[in-house]
Amino acid sequence: MADQAFVTLATNDSYAKGAMVLGQSLKNHKTSRKLVVMIGPHVSDPSRAVLRRIYDEVRLVDVLDSGDSAHLAMMKRPDLGITFTKLHCWKLTHYSKCVFMDADTLVVSNVDELFDREELSAAPDPGWPDCFNSGVFVFRPSKETHGKLLQFCTEHGSFDGGDQGVLNAYFGDWATTDISKHLPFIYNLSSVALYTYAPAFKQFGSKAKVVHFLGPTKPWSYTFDPRAQRVKGDVEAAASHPSFLLEWWILFASSVVPMMRQEYGDMAFHSGCEEEEILLAAPQPTLSSLERKNNWEQGQADYMGMDSFDNIQKKLDSFLK
Secondary structure, three states: OOOEEEEEEEOOHHHHHHHHHHHHHHHHOOOOOEEEEEEOOOOOHHHHHHHHHHOOEEEEOOHHHOOOHHHHHHHHOHHHHHHHHHHHHHHOOOOOEEEEEOOOEEEOOOOHHHHHOOOOEEEEEOOEEEEEEEEEEEEOOOHHHHHHHHHHHHHHOOOOOOHHHHHHHHOOOOOOOOHHHEOOHHHOEEOOOOOOOHHHHHHHHHHOOEEEOOOOOOHHHOEEEOOOOEEEOOHHHHOOOHHHHHHHHHHHHHHHHHHHHHHHOOOOOOOOEOOOOOOOOOOOOOOOHHHHHHHHHOOOOOOOOOOOHHHHHHHHHHHHO
16 A cells, blocks of 8 residues: 555644654554655754654655745735645645544554545544544545645635634535545544543543544643653643553653654753653754744744744733733
8 A cells, every 4th residue: 555645744843742653653553554744844853863763754844935836825824824734735646545644643543444535534523523623634635636725725714723724614515415524533532621421432432543632732741750651740631531641651752762862862852751861851942033033924933833822822911911
């Protein structure tokens, strides 16, 4: 199945950790498909090296330097920068069919059967079941579809400000036409309190195949004690089913951290594992106000990092007070 692939996206080193765990989980569960990770320019060289050890293809995507239709669309809708980046998956035309998975997902069972589905197959969103959640979806790469999606973004924007709004509007017949394109919830099980109906989870939760760590607090936001096999932090508040969070950390500590240690060498980095005393948090490069201004004007804001909506909101709240 060399012409089929699982695809994910990492825009910075934090999400690269998620992509590392996702890729390793797919390998551990013996997928027969290729693994592709699209990365943004903010992903560091050591992180890229780790990703190359896990993924068959590490592809740098930056709509801002492409000089193509994506660049033109970006100039008209800079608010959708991260969305345009994700839509690059449709340009992977050397594959006939792909499954996109967000970097904050974890595979807990082989899911190669997803390739039996057609575009656009996805699971319902727990917040609005007539919409699909874009954290996991089956698609067919196509330059034509990519171009139409960019045009749609430019003309209509996104009703939720991100890729999920764009994709649900573009594939607007998902809820009402072919039921075979509705993936069971076990392929995109929310780990957070959005899905707290206890009897249903007791009945179906053990069948979960893909766990999605929705919400602002991601697995890599916690710390982990490898000796005690315990995740530290407000686990209950952020994850309804902390066993999945523990599974993520065990995989990260056992398989990913050793690779990070080799690739980072003498460079400091943050593993999140308490006993790794030599792995200190690496200081992040600080951009000057002028550099940040220039990045914003070029549409190169770090949407998943320092320029995230949450950080901007905090600054606005502080200023207004």
